[in-house]
Amino acid sequence: MKLLTHNMLMSHVKGVTKGYPLLIKATEVKVNEVEFNPQFVSRMIPKVEWSALVKAAEELGHRQDLPAELLADYEKNEEFLKKVHKVLLEVEVIEGCLQCPESGREFPITKGIPNMLLNEDEV
Amino acid sequence: MLYTIHSTFDDIEGRLVADLGCGCGVLSIGAAMLDAGLCIGFDIDDDALDIFRRNVEEFEISNVDMVQCDLCSLEPDAYGEKFDTVIMNPPFGTKHNQGMDMKFLKAALTMAKTAVYSLHKTSTREHIQKKANDWGVKMEVIAELRYDLPASYKFHKKKSVDIQVDFLRFSKA
Numbered sequence: 001m002k003l004l005t006h007n008m009l010m011s012h013v014k015g016v017t018k019g020y021p022l023l024i025k026a027t028e029v030k031v032n033e034v035e036f037n038p039q040f041v042s043r044m045i046p047k048v049e050w051s052a053l054v055k056a057a058e059e060l061g062h063r064q065d066l067p068a069e070l071l072a073d074y075e076k077n078e079e080f081l082k083k084v085h086k087v088l089l090e091v092e093v094i095e096g097c098l099q100c101p102e103s104g105r106e107f108p109i110t111k112g113i114p115n116m117l118l119n120e121d122e123v
Numbered sequence: 124m125l126y127t128i129h130s131t132f133d134d135i136e137g138r139l140v141a142d143l144g145c146g147c148g149v150l151s152i153g154a155a156m157l158d159a160g161l162c163i164g165f166d167i168d169d170d171a172l173d174i175f176r177r178n179v180e181e182f183e184i185s186n187v188d189m190v191q192c193d194l195c196s197l198e199p200d201a202y203g204e205k206f207d208t209v210i211m212n213p214p215f216g217t218k219h220n221q222g223m224d225m226k227f228l229k230a231a232l233t234m235a236k237t238a239v240y241s242l243h244k245t246s247t248r249e250h251i252q253k254k255a256n257d258w259g260v261k262m263e264v265i266a267e268l269r270y271d272l273p274a275s276y277k278f279h280k281k282k283s284v285d286i287q288v289d290f291l292r293f294s295k296a
Contacts, residue, residue, distance in 0.1 A: 034186055037160055
């Protein structure tokens with residue numbers, strides 16, 4: 001599970017109003033090389049919840065020195081874009097779980113795939 | 124199918140793509156090979172996702188990801204417009220799956236910012252066109268395809284059946 005994907009996931013357990021962002025508890029993390037596309041990274045930045053991304057990166061020990069708030073003019077800052085690229089696309093959680101911040105319900109991550117399926121009584 | 128999306132409409136390269144009901148990931152891997160920025164596959168089935176994962180390893184693809192979830196029970200605004208493009212070959216909504224194709228379509232239209240590409244039975248074209256109008260989206264039939272599908276379930280009586288399928292593109296008006 002990449003962090004760009006994690007940034008979009010939320011808990012839909014019945015009755016939960018604030019199921020975002022999901023806390024990451026990782027037992028296995030890998031960093032894989034992904035081809036760097038600066039325009040793609042640049043376009044993704046405004047789409048992501050920046051603070052959730054930084055928090056997730058920090059939880060995995062890969063924050064590097066990403067700022068808590070976005071700098072202006074990031075589109076031209078290649079070094080910055082490379083760091084964001086690494087965090088969005090290259091860092092992957094292979095085993096662990098995602099935890100709903102409100103209900104505490106855990107969604108397992110197995111072989112890199114988060115399982116967001118709810119049980120009948122949680123829908 | 125993917126090649127048309129890529130070369131005629133430029134909706135794959137450098138884009139964030141979602142593949143709904145990805146199964147073994149045929150469309151996702153194809154999109155990744157056509158240089159999608161990232162393609163995320165969504166499916167409910169353990170076994171299919173396992174095969175998808177193995178395919179990804181075998182082809183050494185790095186720009187895909189996958190999520191196991193039930194697309195029919197998504198919140199109405201989940202992933203709202205987060206993806207540039209949604210591609211899918213959804214369950215056709217026959218037998219025990221009545222209406223599933225439309226549920227997938229609705230989810231896809233919520234998730235996509237620019238376009239949704241999907242396959243649907245030609246026999247449902249008018250019904251889908253009507254829904255598209257209701258939802259305020261533009262529908263184009265990009266191609267008509269015919270699949271000769273061999274029997275795969277116990278309840279299939281014939282050895283194979285020709286299914287006529289529309290390759291559709293939906294875009295927000």
